[in-house]
Amino acid sequence: MDYVLHVMVMVALYAILASSFNLLIGYAGLFALSHAAFFGVGAYATAILAATYGLAFPVPLLIGIVATAALGVVIALPALRIGGDYLVIVTLALQIIVTTVLLNWTGMTGGTDGIRAIPRVELLGLKLDTPGKFLPLAAIVALACYAIAWRLGASPFGRALKAMRENEAAVQAVGKNVVAMKLAVFAIAAALASVAGSLYAHYFTFVSADSFTVELTIYLLTMVIIGGTGNLAGSLVGAVVLAVLPEALKFIDMPSDIADKTRLMLYGVLLIVMLRLRPQGLLPESASAHHYDAPVERPPVATQLQGAALEGEGLSKRFGGIVAVSGVDIRIESGKITGLIGPNGAGKTTAFNLLTGFLQPNDGQVHYRGQSLRGLKPHQIVRAGVARSFQDLKLFTGLTVLENVLVALPDQRGDKLAYVYFAPWLVRKQERENLGRAMAILEFVGLDARAADLASDLSYAEEKLLVVARLLATGAEALLFDEPLSGLAPNALAKVMPIFKRLAQSGRTICIIEHNLDVIRELCDTVVFLDEGRKLAQGTPEQLMSDPELSERYFK
Amino acid sequence: MSISLSVKGLVAGYGKKRVVDGIDLEVSAGSITLLLGHNGAGKTTFVRSLFGLMQPDAGTVLLGAQEITGRSPARNVADGFAFVPQGHGVFRTLSVEDNLELGGFAEHDRAQLPSRRERVFAMFPILAERRAQLAGTMSGGQQQMLAIGIALMHAPRFLVLDEPSIGLAPNLVDKVMQSVAEINRTMGTTILIVEQNVKASLPIAQHAAVFKTGRKIYDGDPAPLSDHQKLMEMF
Numbered sequence: 112m113d114y115v116l117h118v119m120v121m122v123a124l125y126a127i128l129a130s131s132f133n134l135l136i137g138y139a140g141l142f143a144l145s146h147a148a149f150f151g152v153g154a155y156a157t158a159i160l161a162a163t164y165g166l167a168f169p170v171p172l173l174i175g176i177v178a179t180a181a182l183g184v185v186i187a188l189p190a191l192r193i194g195g196d197y198l199v200i201v202t203l204a205l206q207i208i209v210t211t212v213l214l215n216w217t218g219m220t221g222g223t224d225g226i227r228a229i230p231r232v233e234l235l236g237l238k239l240d241t242p243g244k245f246l247p248l249a250a251i252v253a254l255a256c257y258a259i260a261w262r263l264g265a266s267p268f269g270r271a272l273k274a275m276r277e278n279e280a281a282v283q284a285v286g287k288n289v290v291a292m293k294l295a296v297f298a299i300a301a302a303l304a305s306v307a308g309s310l311y312a313h314y315f316t317f318v319s320a321d322s323f324t325v326e327l328t329i330y331l332l333t334m335v336i337i338g339g340t341g342n343l344a345g346s347l348v349g350a351v352v353l354a355v356l357p358e359a360l361k362f363i364d365m366p367s368d369i370a371d372k373t374r375l376m377l378y379g380v381l382l383i384v385m386l387r388l389r390p391q392g393l394l395p396e397s398a399s400a401h402h403y404d405a406p407v408e409r410p411p412v413a414t415q416l417q418g419a420a421l422e423g424e425g426l427s428k429r430f431g432g433i434v435a436v437s438g439v440d441i442r443i444e445s446g447k448i449t450g451l452i453g454p455n456g457a458g459k460t461t462a463f464n465l466l467t468g469f470l471q472p473n474d475g476q477v478h479y480r481g482q483s484l485r486g487l488k489p490h491q492i493v494r495a496g497v498a499r500s501f502q503d504l505k506l507f508t509g510l511t512v513l514e515n516v517l518v519a520l521p522d523q524r525g526d527k528l529a530y531v532y533f534a535p536w537l538v539r540k541q542e543r544e545n546l547g548r549a550m551a552i553l554e555f556v557g558l559d560a561r562a563a564d565l566a567s568d569l570s571y572a573e574e575k576l577l578v579v580a581r582l583l584a585t586g587a588e589a590l591l592f593d594e595p596l597s598g599l600a601p602n603a604l605a606k607v608m609p610i611f612k613r614l615a616q617s618g619r620t621i622c623i624i625e626h627n628l629d630v631i632r633e634l635c636d637t638v639v640f641l642d643e644g645r646k647l648a649q650g651t652p653e654q655l656m657s658d659p660e661l662s663e664r665y666f667k
Numbered sequence: 668m669s670i671s672l673s674v675k676g677l678v679a680g681y682g683k684k685r686v687v688d689g690i691d692l693e694v695s696a697g698s699i700t701l702l703l704g705h706n707g708a709g710k711t712t713f714v715r716s717l718f719g720l721m722q723p724d725a726g727t728v729l730l731g732a733q734e735i736t737g738r739s740p741a742r743n744v745a746d747g748f749a750f751v752p753q754g755h756g757v758f759r760t761l762s763v764e765d766n767l768e769l770g771g772f773a774e775h776d777r778a779q780l781p782s783r784r785e786r787v788f789a790m791f792p793i794l795a796e797r798r799a800q801l802a803g804t805m806s807g808g809q810q811q812m813l814a815i816g817i818a819l820m821h822a823p824r825f826l827v828l829d830e831p832s833i834g835l836a837p838n839l840v841d842k843v844m845q846s847v848a849e850i851n852r853t854m855g856t857t858i859l860i861v862e863q864n865v866k867a868s869l870p871i872a873q874h875a876a877v878f879k880t881g882r883k884i885y886d887g888d889p890a891p892l893s894d895h896q897k898l899m900e901m902f
Contacts, residue, residue: 454836456806502834503754570707598833598863600705626836627864665838 116242118358120314123249124307125350127256129334130343131303134260136332137340137396138269139296140276141190144328145202146304148209151323152179153305155213157312158226168232172309176302183301187294206325213320225319232313245314252310256303259532261343263299265401266538267518267525272296273341274507274518280469281505285519285585286493287526295528337385339392341509348393356381396509403513405562406543409551412583418445418618419480421497421589426465426475428458428644435461437644439475443589445620448611450635450652452625454665458644459624460502463591467499468492479589494521498587500578502594502624508567512558515566515577516549519584549584556580556610572603579610589620596623596630608634628656640665669697669855670731670747670824672717677726679709679716686712688881689726694825694874696731699851699858701868701889704878710861711753713878714827717859718750719743730825745773749823753830753861755810757817759803763794766802766813770820780820787816790846808839815846825857826850832864840867847871869893 132146156175160166166174189201213220220226232239232248239245263269275282275289283289312318330353338349360374385393421443428436436458443449451459464470466477468489477484484492492498507515523545524530525538553559556576561569566577575595582590596607611634615621625631631638632652640648640655642664648655655661672694679687687709694700704710716723719740728736730748740750758766767787771780788795791812797805802813811831818826828847832840848871851858862868869875869889877885877892885892 452836454806455808455834455839572706594834598706598830600708600863602705626834626840628837665836 113242116246118354120242120246120249122351122354123246123253124311124314125331125334125354126253126347127307127310128304128331129338129346129350130257130260131300131307132331133335133338133340133343133346134263134272134296134303135300136335137342137346138264138272138276139293140272141293141296142195142199143186143190143202143297144199144325144332145186145205145209146300146331147323147325147327148206149179149183149301149304150308150311150327151209151213151318151320152182153308154312154318154323155220155226155308156305157309158229158318159219161312162226162229165230167230168234168313169309171312172306175305175309179305179308180298180302183297183299184294186301187297190293190297191290203325206328210320210324213323220320223319225317226312227317229312229316229318231316239313249310249314252306256306257343257347259299260303262531262535263296263528264343266531266535267523267542268292268295268528268531270401270510270514270518271526273510274514277507277509278505280489281501281507282518283489284467284469284493284499284501284505285581286490286498286521286587287518288488288490299528333382337382337392339394339396341396342392342394345392345394352385352393400511401514403517403546403563405513405546405550408547409554410548412551412555413613413617413619416445416588416618418588418620419496420444421466421620421622422478423462423466424476424478426462426472426477428461428465428470429473434644436465436472436641439641439644439646441466441639441646443591443620443622444637445588446615446618447621447636448615448634449622450625450631450638451622451641452631452638452655452665453641453647457641459641460593461644462641463499463593463624466591467497469499493585493587496587497589497591498582498585499591500582500593500595502597504574504578506566506569506574506577506581508565510566511562512553512564512566512569512577513546513549513562516552516580516584517545519581520545520548521586552580552583555583557606572599572607575599575603575607576610579607583614588618590614590622592621592623594624594626596625596627604630628652632656669857671696671729671857672825672859673729674717675727675729677713677716677728678724679712679721679726680724681712685724686881687716687723690878690881690883692876692883692886694857694859696857697851697855698873699848699860699871701872701875702859702861702878703863703865703875703892706863707880708878709881710878711829714750714829714859714861718748718827720750741773744821744823747821747824749818749821749826751814751818751826751828751831754833755807756814757802757810760801762799762801763805763813764798766817767794767820770817774821779822783820783822787819790819790849791816807834808836808843811835811839811843812846815843815850819850822854823856826859828858828860830861830863832862832867837867840864844868844871865892 128150135141135143153175156178157171160171160174186205190198214222239248271287275292279289334349334353335346337352339345357378360377365373423441426436426439453459465472468487479497524541530538553562556579558576635652638652638655640661648661674692677687677690702710715721717728719738722737727734767784793809794813794816831843844867850856872889875889875892876883
C-alpha cells in the first residue's frame with residue numbers, strides 16, 4: 112500500500128515540474144533545459160535551511176521560491192537576446208554549473224555526500240513521515256501550483272506568450288514587451304519547480320546532486336511532449352504516464368537476469384508508439400483551445416480621429432559598408448495614403464524598420480505627435496501610436512484568427528501578473544469588452560466568419576486581411592503596411608483596397624509599400640520614390656509615372 | 668529536349684478539404700502555359716501535387732509518356748522536372764555560388780555544371796557580381812533570379828514557376844518574364860507558370876488556363892484574357 116501511495120506522491124511532484132516546464136516550452140516557446148537545476152536549487156535551499164539552520168516548514172519553502180525565481184531571472188537575461196539553439200546551450204551550461212556547485216561547495220551542500228536527516232514536515236503536531244501522511248500535503252500543493260500555472264496560461268498573458276512563441280518580432284510589433292514577458296515566465300516556472308524541490312527534500316529527508324541532473328530535465332521534457340506541449344492538462348497526464356508506466360512494467364513476469372533491460376526497452380518502445388499515434392501529445396494544444404463568447408456590443412472601428420503626420424528627417428542606416436538608407440526625409444500625412452515605391456533593394460523595408468524602432472538609425476530623427484521616437488523600442492513606438500506590418504506577414508499561425516486580433520489590443524490588464532492573480536474579475540471584465548472590439552475589427556475587414564479558425568488555415572487573401580485587422584487592433588493611428596496587397600488577385604484587391612481608403616478617411620496616417628502600379632494609381636494620394644537608399648522623388652502617382660528618369664529606373 | 672505534361676482528373680487537398688477538384692490539363696512540349704486564378708483557387712496545390720510535394724488523392728500525371736503521379740520530388744528532378752516554389756526558394760545562409768552548386772546536386776554529369784552556371788550568370792549578371800554574397804541578404808528580386816537559376820542548374824526539360832513576380836518591382840517583373848521566355852526559346856524547356864500578374868505574363872504565354880475554386884474554367888488561347896473586363900467576370 113505504501114508503495115502505491117509513494118508513486119502517487121511522485122506523480123504530484125512530477126505534475127508540478129512538468130506543468131511549470133510546459134509554461135516555458137509549450138507556451139513561451141523557450142527551450143530552457145535547466146528545469147532540473149531549478150528543482151535542485153529549491154530542494155537544496157530547503158535541505159540547508161531545514162537541516163542545517165533548523166527552520167521549520169514552510170519557511171525554507173518560501174525562501175527557496177524567492178531564491179530560485181531570482182535564478183530564473185538570471186537565466187532569462189541571456190534568453191532576452193538569444194533564441195532557439197543558443198538558449199538550449201546556455202541553459203544546459205547552467206544545469207552543469209549548478210550540478211558542479213552542488214557537488215563541490217562541500218561546506219554548504221555536503222558535496223558528494225549530499226545532505227541527510229532533513230526534518231520531516233510537521234503540521235498540527237502530526238509528523239508526515241509516511242507516504243500516506245505526506246500525500247495530502249503533496250496533492251494540495253501540487254493543485255495550488257497547477258492552479259497558478261493554469262491561471263497564467265489561460266490569461267491574456269498566456270495568449271501573449273503563445274504569440275511570442277509563434278513570432279517574436281510580430282509580438283513586439285503589436286506592442287508587447289517581450290523582455291518583461293520572458294523574465295516573468297522564467298521567474299514563475301523556476302519558482303514552481305522550486306516548490307517541488309522543497310517537497311522532495313522534506314519527503315525523502317535526503318538530497319544529493321545526482322538527483323537533479325540533465326537526465327531529469329530530459330525526463331520532464333518527455334512528460335511535457337507525451338502529454339502535449341501548450342496544454343497544461345497534458346502535463347498532468349504526462350506525469351502520470353511516465354511515473355506509473357515503469358512501475359506497472361515491474362508486474363510483467365520475466366526471468367530476473369534480463370528483466371531490467373527488457374523493461375527499459377519496453378518503456379522506450381511504448382513512448383515511441385504513443386508519439387507515433389499522437390504526435391501532438393496525448394492532449395494536444397488544440398484540445399485546450401479557448402472558446403470565446405463575444406458580446407453583442409460592437410464598438411465602432413474606423414472612428415474619426417484627429418490625425419497627425421509621421422515625420423522622418425535625414426534618416427540614414429549603414430550595414431557595415433553598405434548604405435541601405437541615406438539621408439531620407441519622409442513625411443507621411445494623416446488622412447491620406449502615402450505610397451512608398453522603388454526597385455527591390457531600394458531600402459523601403461529598411462525605412463519602415465527605422466520609422467518603427469526595429470532598427471536604430473545611424474543618423475536622423477523620427478517624430479510623431481511632437482514626440483521624438485529616437486531610442487524607443489518597437490513596443491514603445493506602437494504605444495506611441497505608430498505600428499507596422501511585415502512583408503512576410505508573421506501571423507501567429509498557431510492561434511485562432513480571433514486570438515491574433517485579441518492579443519494585439521492595447522493596454523490589457525491581463526498582460527500584468529498583478530491583475531491576473533489578484534484581480535481576475537477586472538481582467539475578465541476587460542476581456543469581455545475586448546472580445547467585442549476584436550469581433551468588430553474582424554467584421555470591419557470581413558473575417559468575422561473565420562474568427563474561430565486557426566490562422567494557419569486561412570487562404571492567402573484572408574491572411575492579408577488578418578494582417579490589417581491585427582495592425583488596427585493595436586490602436587495605433589499611424590499604420591505602415593509592408594506590401595499588404597502583393598500577390599492578391601483582382602477580386603481580392605477589390606475587397607481590400609476600400610479598407611485602406613476608409614482608414615485614411617477616418618484620419619489615420621497610412622503608408623504602404625507596393626509594386627503594382629494600378630494599385631498605386633487607385634489608392635495613393637502621394638508617392639515617395641526610393642532608390643539605392645535615397646529619396647529620388649515625391650509627388651502624385653501621375654507625376655511620378657510620367658517622369659522619364661524614374662520610368663527608366665523602375666517602370667520599364 | 669522538350670517534353671509534354673498531361674494531367675487527368677487530378678484531385679488534391681488538405682485533410683477533408685478538397686482544394687483541387689478534378690482538373691485536366693495538357694501542357695504541350697516546348698510551350699509556355701500560364702495558370703491564372705484568384706487566391707485560393709488551387710493553383711499552388713495543383714503544381715505542388717504535380718511535383719510530388721504533396722500526394723494527390725486521385726488522378727494521373729504523365730511527364731512525356733511516363734506516369735509520375737505522386738512520385739518523389741527527387742526522382743522528378745532527376746528526370747528533368749524542376750520546380751521554383753513561391754516566395755524566394757533560395758538557401759538563405761549560403762552564398763550565391765553554393766546555391767547554384769546545390770541546384771546541380773543531383774546531376775551525374777558534373778562536367779556540365781560550370782557551363783550551366785555560366786549560362787545562369789549570363790542571364791542574370793547581377794548574380795555573377797554577387798557570387799560570394801549570402802542569398803538571404805540579397806533583395807527579393809535578386810533572390811527570385813537566384814531561385815530560377817537554381818532550377819536551371821539541372822537543365823530541366825519541364826519547369827514550373829509558382830508566382831515568380833510576387834513582391835517584385837515592375838521593371839524586374841518584366842525582366843523575370845523575359846528570362847522565362849528566353850529559357851523556353853533557347854533551351855526548349857516546357858514551362859508552366861502560375862501568375863497573378865496577368866498583364867506581365869500574358870504576352871509570353873502560348874496557352875493559358877484559369878482555375879476557380881479548384882476547377883478549370885478556361886483553357887485555351889491566352890489572347891482573350893487580356894480583356895480586363897472578361898477576366899474580372901471570370902474571377
